[in-house]
Amino acid sequence: MTTRIFIDGEAGTTGLGIRHRLESLPAHYGFELLHIDPAQRKDPQARRDLMRQADITVLCLPDDAAREAVSLGEGLTRFLDASTAHRVDKNWVYGLPELTLEQSGKIRSASHVSNPGCYSTGAIALLRPLVKSGIIPPDYPISINAVSGYSGGGHSMIEAHEREKGPAFLLYGLNLEHKHLPEITHYSGLLHRPIFVPSVGHFPQGMIVSIPLHLVNLPGFPSVEDVREVLASAYKEAKTIRVCPDQTTLTADELAGKDDMELRVHGHGGQVVLTARLDNLGKGASGAAVRNLILMSGQD
Known part of the structure:
Protein backbone atom coordinates (compact mmCIF):
# COMPACT_ATOMS: atom_id res chain seq x y z
CA MET A 1 0.00 0.00 0.00
CA THR A 2 1.32 3.43 -0.97
CA THR A 3 1.29 6.37 1.46
CA ARG A 4 1.66 9.71 -0.30
CA ILE A 5 3.60 12.38 1.60
CA PHE A 6 3.73 16.11 0.89
CA ILE A 7 6.35 18.06 2.85
CA ASP A 8 5.26 21.69 3.06
CA GLY A 9 8.58 23.41 3.71
CA GLU A 10 10.74 20.74 2.10
CA ALA A 11 13.65 23.14 1.50
CA GLY A 12 14.34 23.71 5.22
CA THR A 13 16.75 21.73 7.38
CA THR A 14 14.10 19.48 8.94
CA GLY A 15 12.21 19.09 5.65
CA LEU A 34 4.87 14.58 -3.68
CA HIS A 35 6.94 17.62 -4.63
CA ILE A 36 5.88 21.19 -5.27
CA ASP A 37 7.39 23.32 -8.02
CA PRO A 38 9.89 25.61 -6.22
CA ALA A 39 8.26 28.60 -7.91
CA GLN A 40 4.93 27.67 -6.28
CA ARG A 41 6.10 27.08 -2.71
CA LYS A 42 4.14 30.10 -1.49
CA ASP A 43 1.14 29.58 -3.78
CA PRO A 44 -1.81 28.60 -1.53
CA GLN A 45 -3.74 26.88 -4.31
CA ALA A 46 -0.76 24.80 -5.44
CA ARG A 47 -0.11 23.73 -1.86
CA ARG A 48 -3.77 22.96 -1.28
CA ASP A 49 -3.87 20.81 -4.43
CA LEU A 50 -0.92 18.75 -3.14
CA MET A 51 -2.50 18.42 0.30
CA ARG A 52 -5.61 17.03 -1.38
CA GLN A 53 -3.45 14.39 -3.12
CA ALA A 54 -1.43 13.54 -0.01
CA ASP A 55 -2.38 11.00 2.64
CA ILE A 56 -0.19 12.89 5.12
CA THR A 57 1.14 16.45 4.91
CA VAL A 58 4.26 17.25 6.92
CA LEU A 59 4.56 20.87 8.03
CA CYS A 60 8.16 22.14 8.26
CA LEU A 61 7.20 25.77 8.66
CA PRO A 62 7.33 28.59 11.23
CA ASP A 63 4.52 28.47 13.77
CA ASP A 64 2.20 31.03 12.17
CA ALA A 65 2.71 29.53 8.71
CA ALA A 66 1.96 26.05 10.12
CA ARG A 67 -1.35 27.28 11.56
CA GLU A 68 -2.24 28.83 8.21
CA ALA A 69 -1.34 25.58 6.42
CA VAL A 70 -3.67 23.59 8.68
CA SER A 71 -6.50 25.98 7.87
CA LEU A 72 -5.66 25.62 4.19
CA GLY A 73 -5.78 21.82 4.16
CA GLU A 74 -8.14 20.92 6.99
CA GLY A 75 -10.28 17.95 5.98
CA LEU A 76 -8.14 17.18 2.92
CA THR A 77 -5.19 15.39 4.54
CA ARG A 78 -3.72 14.18 7.81
CA PHE A 79 -1.06 16.40 9.36
CA LEU A 80 2.30 15.89 11.02
CA ASP A 81 3.48 19.29 12.27
CA ALA A 82 7.19 19.78 13.00
CA SER A 83 6.67 23.32 14.32
CA THR A 84 5.93 24.39 17.89
CA ALA A 85 2.42 25.55 17.00
CA HIS A 86 0.36 22.54 18.15
CA ARG A 87 2.51 20.66 20.66
CA VAL A 88 0.29 21.32 23.67
CA ASP A 89 -2.96 21.53 21.71
CA LYS A 90 -5.42 19.00 23.15
CA ASN A 91 -6.72 18.28 19.64
CA TRP A 92 -3.29 17.10 18.48
CA VAL A 93 -1.50 13.90 19.50
CA TYR A 94 2.03 14.42 20.77
CA GLY A 95 4.40 12.47 18.56
CA LEU A 96 6.64 10.86 21.17
CA PRO A 97 5.83 7.14 20.99
CA GLU A 98 7.59 6.40 24.28
CA LEU A 99 5.47 8.91 26.22
CA THR A 100 2.97 6.24 27.38
CA LEU A 101 2.21 2.62 26.57
CA GLU A 102 -0.73 3.80 24.46
CA GLN A 103 1.04 6.62 22.62
CA SER A 104 2.09 4.65 19.54
CA GLY A 105 -1.52 3.58 19.00
CA LYS A 106 -2.71 7.16 19.39
CA ILE A 107 -0.19 8.34 16.81
CA ARG A 108 -1.15 5.52 14.45
CA SER A 109 -4.81 6.55 14.36
CA ALA A 110 -4.50 10.34 14.70
CA SER A 111 -5.34 12.83 11.99
CA HIS A 112 -3.21 15.55 13.65
CA VAL A 113 0.20 14.74 15.16
CA SER A 114 2.72 17.23 16.54
CA ASN A 115 6.40 16.28 16.27
CA PRO A 116 8.27 16.93 19.54
CA GLY A 117 11.03 19.49 19.94
CA CYS A 118 14.63 18.31 20.15
CA TYR A 119 15.39 19.61 23.64
CA SER A 120 11.93 18.52 24.77
CA THR A 121 12.51 14.94 23.67
CA GLY A 122 15.51 14.58 25.98
CA ALA A 123 14.03 16.49 28.91
CA ILE A 124 10.65 14.71 28.87
CA ALA A 125 12.25 11.28 28.50
CA LEU A 126 14.29 11.93 31.66
CA LEU A 127 11.68 13.71 33.76
CA ARG A 128 8.34 12.06 33.03
CA PRO A 129 9.09 8.58 34.48
CA LEU A 130 10.61 10.14 37.61
CA VAL A 131 7.64 12.45 38.16
CA LYS A 132 5.17 9.64 37.47
CA SER A 133 6.95 7.31 39.91
CA GLY A 134 6.95 9.93 42.66
CA ILE A 135 10.73 10.27 42.87
CA ILE A 136 10.41 13.89 41.66
CA PRO A 137 7.38 15.76 43.07
CA PRO A 138 5.41 17.64 40.38
CA ASP A 139 6.10 20.96 42.14
CA TYR A 140 9.85 20.35 42.50
CA PRO A 141 12.07 23.16 41.10
CA ILE A 142 13.87 21.76 38.07
CA SER A 143 16.83 23.23 36.16
CA ILE A 144 17.74 22.01 32.67
CA ASN A 145 20.93 22.73 30.76
CA ALA A 146 21.46 21.70 27.15
CA VAL A 147 23.86 22.08 24.25
CA SER A 148 23.00 21.50 20.60
CA GLY A 149 24.85 21.43 17.31
CA TYR A 150 24.49 24.56 15.19
CA SER A 151 22.33 22.81 12.58
CA GLY A 152 19.37 23.34 14.92
CA GLY A 153 19.53 27.07 14.19
CA GLY A 154 18.57 26.71 10.53
CA HIS A 155 20.21 28.01 7.36
CA SER A 156 21.46 31.33 8.72
CA MET A 157 23.21 29.82 11.73
CA ILE A 158 24.64 26.97 9.64
CA GLU A 159 26.07 29.46 7.14
CA ALA A 160 27.51 31.64 9.90
CA HIS A 161 29.26 28.72 11.59
CA GLU A 162 30.60 27.22 8.39
CA ARG A 163 31.73 30.60 7.05
CA GLU A 164 33.01 32.24 10.24
CA LYS A 165 34.04 29.13 12.24
CA GLY A 166 32.16 30.05 15.34
CA PRO A 167 31.32 31.12 17.96
CA ALA A 168 32.76 28.17 19.83
CA PHE A 169 29.96 28.29 22.40
CA LEU A 170 26.81 30.42 22.57
CA LEU A 171 24.45 30.64 25.54
CA TYR A 172 20.99 31.82 24.52
CA GLY A 173 17.37 31.90 25.68
CA LEU A 174 18.41 33.94 28.71
CA ASN A 175 15.01 35.62 28.81
CA LEU A 176 13.87 32.18 30.10
CA GLU A 177 11.10 32.03 27.49
CA HIS A 178 12.31 29.24 25.19
CA LYS A 179 9.59 27.88 22.91
CA HIS A 180 10.07 24.29 24.16
CA LEU A 181 9.17 25.14 27.76
CA PRO A 182 5.38 24.63 27.45
CA GLU A 183 5.71 21.06 26.13
CA ILE A 184 8.49 20.16 28.56
CA THR A 185 6.36 21.33 31.50
CA HIS A 186 3.15 19.76 30.26
CA TYR A 187 4.37 16.31 29.20
CA SER A 188 6.84 15.90 32.07
CA GLY A 189 3.97 16.34 34.51
CA LEU A 190 5.50 19.38 36.22
CA LEU A 191 3.35 22.02 37.89
CA HIS A 192 5.87 24.83 37.31
CA ARG A 193 8.11 25.71 34.41
CA PRO A 194 11.71 24.59 34.84
CA ILE A 195 14.63 26.96 34.41
CA PHE A 196 15.93 26.03 30.97
CA VAL A 197 19.32 27.25 29.70
CA PRO A 198 20.06 26.12 26.12
CA SER A 199 23.29 26.65 24.21
CA VAL A 200 24.87 26.04 20.82
CA GLY A 201 28.35 24.63 20.22
CA HIS A 202 30.56 24.80 17.15
CA PHE A 203 29.71 21.33 15.84
CA PRO A 204 27.05 20.49 13.23
CA GLN A 205 24.84 17.86 14.85
CA GLY A 206 24.27 16.33 18.26
CA MET A 207 22.80 17.28 21.61
CA ILE A 208 23.08 16.70 25.34
CA VAL A 209 20.29 17.63 27.76
CA SER A 210 21.34 17.55 31.44
CA ILE A 211 19.33 17.87 34.67
CA PRO A 212 21.02 18.05 38.11
CA LEU A 213 19.22 16.73 41.20
CA HIS A 214 20.01 16.74 44.94
CA LEU A 215 18.68 13.37 46.05
CA VAL A 216 18.63 14.44 49.73
CA ASN A 217 15.99 17.04 48.83
CA LEU A 218 13.66 14.48 47.25
CA PRO A 219 10.94 12.56 49.15
CA GLY A 220 12.20 9.31 50.63
CA PHE A 221 15.85 10.12 49.84
CA PRO A 222 16.07 7.93 46.71
CA SER A 223 19.40 6.40 45.79
CA VAL A 224 21.22 6.73 42.50
CA GLU A 225 20.20 3.16 41.74
CA ASP A 226 16.53 3.96 42.46
CA VAL A 227 16.63 6.70 39.83
CA ARG A 228 18.39 4.49 37.32
CA GLU A 229 15.95 1.63 37.90
CA VAL A 230 12.91 3.83 37.24
CA LEU A 231 14.33 4.97 33.90
CA ALA A 232 15.43 1.45 32.94
CA SER A 233 11.97 0.09 33.70
CA ALA A 234 10.24 2.88 31.78
CA TYR A 235 12.19 2.19 28.58
CA LYS A 236 12.84 -1.54 28.73
CA GLU A 237 10.63 -2.07 25.65
CA ALA A 238 11.57 1.15 23.84
CA LYS A 239 12.91 0.86 20.32
CA THR A 240 14.87 4.09 20.10
CA ILE A 241 15.66 4.95 23.74
CA ARG A 242 18.17 3.06 25.87
CA VAL A 243 19.44 3.59 29.40
CA CYS A 244 23.24 3.30 29.42
CA PRO A 245 25.93 3.06 32.10
CA ASP A 246 27.14 6.39 33.43
CA GLN A 247 30.35 7.97 32.15
CA THR A 248 32.66 10.67 33.48
CA THR A 249 32.69 12.50 30.14
CA LEU A 250 30.22 12.80 27.23
CA THR A 251 30.62 14.24 23.75
CA ALA A 252 27.50 15.79 22.27
CA ASP A 253 27.99 14.64 18.68
CA GLU A 254 28.44 10.90 19.29
CA LEU A 255 24.96 10.07 17.88
CA ALA A 256 25.08 12.46 14.93
CA GLY A 257 23.27 10.90 11.99
CA LYS A 258 21.42 8.40 14.16
CA ASP A 259 17.79 8.28 15.25
CA ASP A 260 18.08 6.91 18.79
CA MET A 261 18.74 8.41 22.23
CA GLU A 262 20.86 7.47 25.24
CA LEU A 263 19.85 8.22 28.85
CA ARG A 264 22.26 8.13 31.79
CA VAL A 265 22.26 8.69 35.55
CA HIS A 266 25.61 10.04 36.76
CA GLY A 267 25.68 9.96 40.56
CA HIS A 268 27.92 10.60 43.54
CA GLY A 269 27.41 11.54 47.19
CA GLY A 270 23.69 12.11 47.15
CA GLN A 271 23.72 14.05 43.89
CA VAL A 272 22.92 13.01 40.33
CA VAL A 273 23.08 14.52 36.89
CA LEU A 274 20.61 13.03 34.41
CA THR A 275 21.69 13.21 30.77
CA ALA A 276 20.03 12.53 27.45
CA ARG A 277 22.20 12.34 24.34
CA LEU A 278 20.66 12.44 20.87
CA ASP A 279 21.03 13.94 17.41
CA ASN A 280 19.11 17.22 17.26
CA LEU A 281 18.24 16.43 13.63
CA GLY A 282 17.62 12.72 14.23
CA LYS A 283 15.61 11.64 17.27
CA GLY A 284 15.18 15.37 17.88
CA ALA A 285 13.59 16.24 14.51
CA SER A 286 13.63 14.43 11.16
CA GLY A 287 14.23 10.94 12.53
CA ALA A 288 11.34 11.33 14.95
CA ALA A 289 9.12 12.61 12.14
CA VAL A 290 9.83 9.61 9.94
CA ARG A 291 9.07 7.23 12.78
CA ASN A 292 5.75 9.03 13.26
CA LEU A 293 5.04 8.76 9.54
CA ILE A 294 5.68 5.02 9.69
CA LEU A 295 3.22 4.72 12.59
CA MET A 296 0.65 6.97 10.87
CA SER A 297 0.86 4.77 7.77
CA GLY A 298 -0.12 1.77 9.91
CA GLN A 299 3.32 0.16 10.01
CA ASP A 300 5.89 -0.67 12.69
Whole structure:
Protein backbone atom coordinates (compact mmCIF):
# COMPACT_ATOMS: atom_id res chain seq x y z
CA MET A 1 0.00 0.00 0.00
CA THR A 2 1.32 3.43 -0.97
CA THR A 3 1.29 6.37 1.46
CA ARG A 4 1.66 9.71 -0.30
CA ILE A 5 3.60 12.38 1.60
CA PHE A 6 3.73 16.11 0.89
CA ILE A 7 6.35 18.06 2.85
CA ASP A 8 5.26 21.69 3.06
CA GLY A 9 8.58 23.41 3.71
CA GLU A 10 10.74 20.74 2.10
CA ALA A 11 13.65 23.14 1.50
CA GLY A 12 14.34 23.71 5.22
CA THR A 13 16.75 21.73 7.38
CA THR A 14 14.10 19.48 8.94
CA GLY A 15 12.21 19.09 5.65
CA LEU A 16 15.34 18.02 3.80
CA GLY A 17 16.18 15.59 6.59
CA ILE A 18 12.73 14.00 6.41
CA ARG A 19 12.93 13.77 2.63
CA HIS A 20 16.36 12.10 2.68
CA ARG A 21 15.29 9.61 5.33
CA LEU A 22 12.11 8.69 3.48
CA GLU A 23 14.03 8.25 0.22
CA SER A 24 16.49 5.93 1.95
CA LEU A 25 13.83 3.62 3.43
CA PRO A 26 13.34 0.19 1.85
CA ALA A 27 10.65 0.14 -0.84
CA HIS A 28 8.31 -2.04 1.23
CA TYR A 29 7.42 0.95 3.42
CA GLY A 30 5.56 2.27 0.38
CA PHE A 31 6.11 6.01 0.80
CA GLU A 32 5.64 8.23 -2.24
CA LEU A 33 6.86 11.82 -2.00
CA LEU A 34 4.87 14.58 -3.68
CA HIS A 35 6.94 17.62 -4.63
CA ILE A 36 5.88 21.19 -5.27
CA ASP A 37 7.39 23.32 -8.02
CA PRO A 38 9.89 25.61 -6.22
CA ALA A 39 8.26 28.60 -7.91
CA GLN A 40 4.93 27.67 -6.28
CA ARG A 41 6.10 27.08 -2.71
CA LYS A 42 4.14 30.10 -1.49
CA ASP A 43 1.14 29.58 -3.78
CA PRO A 44 -1.81 28.60 -1.53
CA GLN A 45 -3.74 26.88 -4.31
CA ALA A 46 -0.76 24.80 -5.44
CA ARG A 47 -0.11 23.73 -1.86
CA ARG A 48 -3.77 22.96 -1.28
CA ASP A 49 -3.87 20.81 -4.43
CA LEU A 50 -0.92 18.75 -3.14
CA MET A 51 -2.50 18.42 0.30
CA ARG A 52 -5.61 17.03 -1.38
CA GLN A 53 -3.45 14.39 -3.12
CA ALA A 54 -1.43 13.54 -0.01
CA ASP A 55 -2.38 11.00 2.64
CA ILE A 56 -0.19 12.89 5.12
CA THR A 57 1.14 16.45 4.91
CA VAL A 58 4.26 17.25 6.92
CA LEU A 59 4.56 20.87 8.03
CA CYS A 60 8.16 22.14 8.26
CA LEU A 61 7.20 25.77 8.66
CA PRO A 62 7.33 28.59 11.23
CA ASP A 63 4.52 28.47 13.77
CA ASP A 64 2.20 31.03 12.17
CA ALA A 65 2.71 29.53 8.71
CA ALA A 66 1.96 26.05 10.12
CA ARG A 67 -1.35 27.28 11.56
CA GLU A 68 -2.24 28.83 8.21
CA ALA A 69 -1.34 25.58 6.42
CA VAL A 70 -3.67 23.59 8.68
CA SER A 71 -6.50 25.98 7.87
CA LEU A 72 -5.66 25.62 4.19
CA GLY A 73 -5.78 21.82 4.16
CA GLU A 74 -8.14 20.92 6.99
CA GLY A 75 -10.28 17.95 5.98
CA LEU A 76 -8.14 17.18 2.92
CA THR A 77 -5.19 15.39 4.54
CA ARG A 78 -3.72 14.18 7.81
CA PHE A 79 -1.06 16.40 9.36
CA LEU A 80 2.30 15.89 11.02
CA ASP A 81 3.48 19.29 12.27
CA ALA A 82 7.19 19.78 13.00
CA SER A 83 6.67 23.32 14.32
CA THR A 84 5.93 24.39 17.89
CA ALA A 85 2.42 25.55 17.00
CA HIS A 86 0.36 22.54 18.15
CA ARG A 87 2.51 20.66 20.66
CA VAL A 88 0.29 21.32 23.67
CA ASP A 89 -2.96 21.53 21.71
CA LYS A 90 -5.42 19.00 23.15
CA ASN A 91 -6.72 18.28 19.64
CA TRP A 92 -3.29 17.10 18.48
CA VAL A 93 -1.50 13.90 19.50
CA TYR A 94 2.03 14.42 20.77
CA GLY A 95 4.40 12.47 18.56
CA LEU A 96 6.64 10.86 21.17
CA PRO A 97 5.83 7.14 20.99
CA GLU A 98 7.59 6.40 24.28
CA LEU A 99 5.47 8.91 26.22
CA THR A 100 2.97 6.24 27.38
CA LEU A 101 2.21 2.62 26.57
CA GLU A 102 -0.73 3.80 24.46
CA GLN A 103 1.04 6.62 22.62
CA SER A 104 2.09 4.65 19.54
CA GLY A 105 -1.52 3.58 19.00
CA LYS A 106 -2.71 7.16 19.39
CA ILE A 107 -0.19 8.34 16.81
CA ARG A 108 -1.15 5.52 14.45
CA SER A 109 -4.81 6.55 14.36
CA ALA A 110 -4.50 10.34 14.70
CA SER A 111 -5.34 12.83 11.99
CA HIS A 112 -3.21 15.55 13.65
CA VAL A 113 0.20 14.74 15.16
CA SER A 114 2.72 17.23 16.54
CA ASN A 115 6.40 16.28 16.27
CA PRO A 116 8.27 16.93 19.54
CA GLY A 117 11.03 19.49 19.94
CA CYS A 118 14.63 18.31 20.15
CA TYR A 119 15.39 19.61 23.64
CA SER A 120 11.93 18.52 24.77
CA THR A 121 12.51 14.94 23.67
CA GLY A 122 15.51 14.58 25.98
CA ALA A 123 14.03 16.49 28.91
CA ILE A 124 10.65 14.71 28.87
CA ALA A 125 12.25 11.28 28.50
CA LEU A 126 14.29 11.93 31.66
CA LEU A 127 11.68 13.71 33.76
CA ARG A 128 8.34 12.06 33.03
CA PRO A 129 9.09 8.58 34.48
CA LEU A 130 10.61 10.14 37.61
CA VAL A 131 7.64 12.45 38.16
CA LYS A 132 5.17 9.64 37.47
CA SER A 133 6.95 7.31 39.91
CA GLY A 134 6.95 9.93 42.66
CA ILE A 135 10.73 10.27 42.87
CA ILE A 136 10.41 13.89 41.66
CA PRO A 137 7.38 15.76 43.07
CA PRO A 138 5.41 17.64 40.38
CA ASP A 139 6.10 20.96 42.14
CA TYR A 140 9.85 20.35 42.50
CA PRO A 141 12.07 23.16 41.10
CA ILE A 142 13.87 21.76 38.07
CA SER A 143 16.83 23.23 36.16
CA ILE A 144 17.74 22.01 32.67
CA ASN A 145 20.93 22.73 30.76
CA ALA A 146 21.46 21.70 27.15
CA VAL A 147 23.86 22.08 24.25
CA SER A 148 23.00 21.50 20.60
CA GLY A 149 24.85 21.43 17.31
CA TYR A 150 24.49 24.56 15.19
CA SER A 151 22.33 22.81 12.58
CA GLY A 152 19.37 23.34 14.92
CA GLY A 153 19.53 27.07 14.19
CA GLY A 154 18.57 26.71 10.53
CA HIS A 155 20.21 28.01 7.36
CA SER A 156 21.46 31.33 8.72
CA MET A 157 23.21 29.82 11.73
CA ILE A 158 24.64 26.97 9.64
CA GLU A 159 26.07 29.46 7.14
CA ALA A 160 27.51 31.64 9.90
CA HIS A 161 29.26 28.72 11.59
CA GLU A 162 30.60 27.22 8.39
CA ARG A 163 31.73 30.60 7.05
CA GLU A 164 33.01 32.24 10.24
CA LYS A 165 34.04 29.13 12.24
CA GLY A 166 32.16 30.05 15.34
CA PRO A 167 31.32 31.12 17.96
CA ALA A 168 32.76 28.17 19.83
CA PHE A 169 29.96 28.29 22.40
CA LEU A 170 26.81 30.42 22.57
CA LEU A 171 24.45 30.64 25.54
CA TYR A 172 20.99 31.82 24.52
CA GLY A 173 17.37 31.90 25.68
CA LEU A 174 18.41 33.94 28.71
CA ASN A 175 15.01 35.62 28.81
CA LEU A 176 13.87 32.18 30.10
CA GLU A 177 11.10 32.03 27.49
CA HIS A 178 12.31 29.24 25.19
CA LYS A 179 9.59 27.88 22.91
CA HIS A 180 10.07 24.29 24.16
CA LEU A 181 9.17 25.14 27.76
CA PRO A 182 5.38 24.63 27.45
CA GLU A 183 5.71 21.06 26.13
CA ILE A 184 8.49 20.16 28.56
CA THR A 185 6.36 21.33 31.50
CA HIS A 186 3.15 19.76 30.26
CA TYR A 187 4.37 16.31 29.20
CA SER A 188 6.84 15.90 32.07
CA GLY A 189 3.97 16.34 34.51
CA LEU A 190 5.50 19.38 36.22
CA LEU A 191 3.35 22.02 37.89
CA HIS A 192 5.87 24.83 37.31
CA ARG A 193 8.11 25.71 34.41
CA PRO A 194 11.71 24.59 34.84
CA ILE A 195 14.63 26.96 34.41
CA PHE A 196 15.93 26.03 30.97
CA VAL A 197 19.32 27.25 29.70
CA PRO A 198 20.06 26.12 26.12
CA SER A 199 23.29 26.65 24.21
CA VAL A 200 24.87 26.04 20.82
CA GLY A 201 28.35 24.63 20.22
CA HIS A 202 30.56 24.80 17.15
CA PHE A 203 29.71 21.33 15.84
CA PRO A 204 27.05 20.49 13.23
CA GLN A 205 24.84 17.86 14.85
CA GLY A 206 24.27 16.33 18.26
CA MET A 207 22.80 17.28 21.61
CA ILE A 208 23.08 16.70 25.34
CA VAL A 209 20.29 17.63 27.76
CA SER A 210 21.34 17.55 31.44
CA ILE A 211 19.33 17.87 34.67
CA PRO A 212 21.02 18.05 38.11
CA LEU A 213 19.22 16.73 41.20
CA HIS A 214 20.01 16.74 44.94
CA LEU A 215 18.68 13.37 46.05
CA VAL A 216 18.63 14.44 49.73
CA ASN A 217 15.99 17.04 48.83
CA LEU A 218 13.66 14.48 47.25
CA PRO A 219 10.94 12.56 49.15
CA GLY A 220 12.20 9.31 50.63
CA PHE A 221 15.85 10.12 49.84
CA PRO A 222 16.07 7.93 46.71
CA SER A 223 19.40 6.40 45.79
CA VAL A 224 21.22 6.73 42.50
CA GLU A 225 20.20 3.16 41.74
CA ASP A 226 16.53 3.96 42.46
CA VAL A 227 16.63 6.70 39.83
CA ARG A 228 18.39 4.49 37.32
CA GLU A 229 15.95 1.63 37.90
CA VAL A 230 12.91 3.83 37.24
CA LEU A 231 14.33 4.97 33.90
CA ALA A 232 15.43 1.45 32.94
CA SER A 233 11.97 0.09 33.70
CA ALA A 234 10.24 2.88 31.78
CA TYR A 235 12.19 2.19 28.58
CA LYS A 236 12.84 -1.54 28.73
CA GLU A 237 10.63 -2.07 25.65
CA ALA A 238 11.57 1.15 23.84
CA LYS A 239 12.91 0.86 20.32
CA THR A 240 14.87 4.09 20.10
CA ILE A 241 15.66 4.95 23.74
CA ARG A 242 18.17 3.06 25.87
CA VAL A 243 19.44 3.59 29.40
CA CYS A 244 23.24 3.30 29.42
CA PRO A 245 25.93 3.06 32.10
CA ASP A 246 27.14 6.39 33.43
CA GLN A 247 30.35 7.97 32.15
CA THR A 248 32.66 10.67 33.48
CA THR A 249 32.69 12.50 30.14
CA LEU A 250 30.22 12.80 27.23
CA THR A 251 30.62 14.24 23.75
CA ALA A 252 27.50 15.79 22.27
CA ASP A 253 27.99 14.64 18.68
CA GLU A 254 28.44 10.90 19.29
CA LEU A 255 24.96 10.07 17.88
CA ALA A 256 25.08 12.46 14.93
CA GLY A 257 23.27 10.90 11.99
CA LYS A 258 21.42 8.40 14.16
CA ASP A 259 17.79 8.28 15.25
CA ASP A 260 18.08 6.91 18.79
CA MET A 261 18.74 8.41 22.23
CA GLU A 262 20.86 7.47 25.24
CA LEU A 263 19.85 8.22 28.85
CA ARG A 264 22.26 8.13 31.79
CA VAL A 265 22.26 8.69 35.55
CA HIS A 266 25.61 10.04 36.76
CA GLY A 267 25.68 9.96 40.56
CA HIS A 268 27.92 10.60 43.54
CA GLY A 269 27.41 11.54 47.19
CA GLY A 270 23.69 12.11 47.15
CA GLN A 271 23.72 14.05 43.89
CA VAL A 272 22.92 13.01 40.33
CA VAL A 273 23.08 14.52 36.89
CA LEU A 274 20.61 13.03 34.41
CA THR A 275 21.69 13.21 30.77
CA ALA A 276 20.03 12.53 27.45
CA ARG A 277 22.20 12.34 24.34
CA LEU A 278 20.66 12.44 20.87
CA ASP A 279 21.03 13.94 17.41
CA ASN A 280 19.11 17.22 17.26
CA LEU A 281 18.24 16.43 13.63
CA GLY A 282 17.62 12.72 14.23
CA LYS A 283 15.61 11.64 17.27
CA GLY A 284 15.18 15.37 17.88
CA ALA A 285 13.59 16.24 14.51
CA SER A 286 13.63 14.43 11.16
CA GLY A 287 14.23 10.94 12.53
CA ALA A 288 11.34 11.33 14.95
CA ALA A 289 9.12 12.61 12.14
CA VAL A 290 9.83 9.61 9.94
CA ARG A 291 9.07 7.23 12.78
CA ASN A 292 5.75 9.03 13.26
CA LEU A 293 5.04 8.76 9.54
CA ILE A 294 5.68 5.02 9.69
CA LEU A 295 3.22 4.72 12.59
CA MET A 296 0.65 6.97 10.87
CA SER A 297 0.86 4.77 7.77
CA GLY A 298 -0.12 1.77 9.91
CA GLN A 299 3.32 0.16 10.01
CA ASP A 300 5.89 -0.67 12.69
